[in-house]
Amino acid sequence: MVGKFERNKDTVQEMTESAAMHVGRIAVIIATAVRDVTREIGDLVTDGIEMREASRRAQRDNRSFEVIDGEFEQVAEK
Incomplete structure (x- = not known):
């Protein structure tokens, strides 16, 4: 027969092992969420940088065209 001390x-x-297991699972969930959020923020910033660079390239590309006989031809800058 098992004594009271040993049962306790x-x-x-068992409670400590169970708590450790659950805390470990929660930590993995949180770490994964932090990683995913960080990745999304990085992708968002990258998209913003790419859009800004595309806008700058479009501003530098100030060529003008005019229609001659239904076709586009580049006009020399004035």
């Missing part, structure tokens, strides 16, 4: 020890041990 077993109960505390």
Whole structure:
């Protein structure tokens, strides 16, 4: 027959193991969420940088065209 002390020890041990397992799972969930959020923020910033660079290239590209006989021809800059 198991004594009261040993039963209490077993109960505390099981509770501690269970708590550690759940805390570990929660930590993995949080770490994964932080990683995913960080990745999305990085992608958003990258998209913003690419849009800004495309806008700058479009501003520098100030060629003008005029229609001659239904076709586009580049006009020399004035």
